[in-house]
Amino acid sequence: MCVRAPRLRLSSALSWANTWQGACLKLAPRTFLNRWGGSVANATGSRLAGKRVVVTRTLEQSELLSRELEARGATVRLVPLIRFAPPEDPAPFDAALRALGKFDWLFLTSQNVVRAIVDRCKSSNLSFPPERMPRHIAAVGLATAAAAEKAGMKVDHIARGERGRALAEELAPQLPNCAVLLARSDRANPDLPEALWQIGARVTEVVAYRTLALAGAAEQILDEIVRGEIDAVLFFSPSALVEKIGKDRLRQVSARVTCVAIGPVTASAFRAAGVERIIVSQQASVSGILEALSQCWSQEMQLGVKLG
Template structure:
């Protein structure tokens, strides 16, 4: 039974992140009493060919700004710089803007001694482009990102007048297999909530279940989306999003608090809503 100390006691929460990325989330949820179930639905891998990224990393001096949209972009760029023997200091110059989406991405840079000049308040690539619109006009921008990155940020940067060089820093892939026992529990709605941190995380589970079954499941299990981009992709696929945690609050403690607040706001049986519906969800009711 839930208590003030353990507000998520008895709740079975599935995390779809890779284990190394889900560790802090799992710890925070478990401290609130939740049973955490790990089902990684995304995996990450280097580019199939390093040459395009290497070419840009060897000519960093031509760029006026470098934008990092995720911690994975930071990880793969810094790892590759190290492999090429290029010092991290080369990312920085007095007149170059280093910008990041969200505090997690910024923290991944500063942890390696890389200065961050701007952290997007809006927590999306589009927001970052909008916030830097005046600064990037007519400037050369390097955008290292996933092979499945959202093109909206690219369009927003170009509309702002930036000269953008987009390069694949890593690939977002599907794990070789998903644990059939956990997938079975999800099919039976034998869990209370599933947390998705990216559109790919949802789409890969949807592919495993079948798109119609995945969308229908959201009426029996509470779906949690991290950030507006993930929430939008899930709704476009027909799913209900019960909890939308902002990327700003999606640190481990913030995510756990958002879920605890949802369950504490009222008695919430599966498929019922304690929070106002998003207009896109209401249209499908």
């Protein structure tokens, strides 16, 4: 029998994050910070002033991050390396959305998944949130949980780890014989569904969106790096990294600018490519990224050398 999980309100989740992941104001997006009276803008000093930072995401995905970087005096260039598209065959995704109420758990591994679910419901004339939702919803990270809450979903569990597999590990006692819906990218790592199957969960895995390369974007960044016009590049996913730039060029890039890997999965992709000169932001939150950059450039100023 699938074990029923206690419902977790996001206000409680923030308190929980304070215990497990450090001060919650350092991790939470602006929607949470405003609610509890915090401010991202004062999280770090002005060590970013004058720095030229490339964000490899769209404005829709990085508006708050761009605004906070600019508030610290940085010049921001948005150069997305990838784009997202609906599944080639949306039928499995549509069927899963129509049957949401039949699942015990819905696992949300990124904000992109939340956006894909909402967009597909709208384009298919399905009400969202529907009258019947899965009994429980789990999310990877506070940013994903915030996106789910904004869309009208109630999150029961927020993973302590930043990898999707953390959901299987943390919820293992509750998942045997549970029906779990896993809607993700076509390029998603297979480790989460494999872990769920080993636990004994009944997994329905569907493609919610495709991850595609943007032609010419990587070359644009490389040209600007060669001309000395960039101080740092922020990478958010393995899909935007090795496959789009290449291992050899990636090592050349890391020798010239500060490369920031957002999250442990992206950091692992760097190391798999033989690149060790990186700065890692373990959290994908705005404040986590700002802190990683600030600490890096603070050390450079103190030591008089380039880190990365």
